[in-house]
Amino acid sequence: MPIGDVKTSLDIIYKTTKKIIKDNKLPMMVGGEHLVTYAVIKALFKKYPNLHIIHLDAHTDLSESFLGMKFSHATFMRHVYNFVGDNKIYQFGIRSGDEKEFKWVKEGHVYQQKYDLNGLDEVVKKLKDVPVYIAIDLDVLDPSVFPGTGTPEPGGITYKELLCAFEQFSKLNKIVGADIVELSPMLDPSQTSTIVAAKSLRELILILQKQKQN
Numbered sequence: 587m588p589i590g591d592v593k594t595s596l597d598i599i600y601k602t603t604k605k606i607i608k609d610n611k612l613p614m615m616v617g618g619e620h621l622v623t624y625a626v627i628k629a630l631f632k633k634y635p636n637l638h639i640i641h642l643d644a645h646t647d648l649s650e651s652f653l654g655m656k657f658s659h660a661t662f663m664r665h666v667y668n669f670v671g672d673n674k675i676y677q678f679g680i681r682s683g684d685e686k687e688f689k690w691v692k693e694g695h696v697y698q699q700k701y702d703l704n705g706l707d708e709v710v711k712k713l714k715d716v717p718v719y720i721a722i723d724l725d726v727l728d729p730s731v732f733p734g735t736g737t738p739e740p741g742g743i744t745y746k747e748l749l750c751a752f753e754q755f756s757k758l759n760k761i762v763g764a765d766i767v768e769l770s771p772m773l774d775p776s777q778t779s780t781i782v783a784a785k786s787l788r789e790l791i792l793i794l795q796k797q798k799q800n
């Protein structure tokens with residue numbers, strides 16, 4: 587990635603994802619900055635116009651702009667919304683956002699479960715046979731479990747709860763891509779966060795592997 591060049595980076599991710607899709611493989615993104623997800627979903631949406639997104643995160647990421655930037659980790663899901671449309675995005679674990687975002691959510695554009703993963707089982711039942719993308723911002727975890735991230739928010743879920751979410755995801759029949767993002771190893775000298783991220787990644791890869799065999 588050309589560091590600091592957002593547009594070129596998104597272009598590279600978009601083109602690479604298109605190639606992965608064309609080769610009949612499943613894109614699995616690892617980060618880093620959550621904005622990477624935008625380009626992957628954009629490429630997947632071309633193939634799956636009925637694409638749904640399950641998004642685990644502490645933050646809404648639904649601002650139209652952040653610090654003057656249109657494309658950032660705090661805005662990407664709003665830009666995803668702009669092409670996937672109403673009732674396609676399902677957010678869980680959310681405990682940070684601004685007033686404008688929460689007001690917009692209340693208008694009913696996206697599904698949002700605050701603080702925890704309650705209701706995920708029902709959403710999984712509903713989305714069982716439609717194309718689903720899974721976006722996991724690891725800051726959905728409590729900072730006591732995962733401090734190595736750029737914008738930690740107290741009051742998050744436990745690792746066991748995340749494991750239960752993976753169990754739910756394994757019931758989906760059509761996962762078409764996934765990501766695990768926002769690990770910043772330098773922010774956690776204990777390296778616990780890196781271990782948590784690696785273990786989460788393993789779980790998600792096993793779920794995608796099962797999808798490939800279907």
Ligand SMILES: [Mn+2]
Pocket residue numbers: 643644645723725726737768
């Ligand atoms: Mn976040």
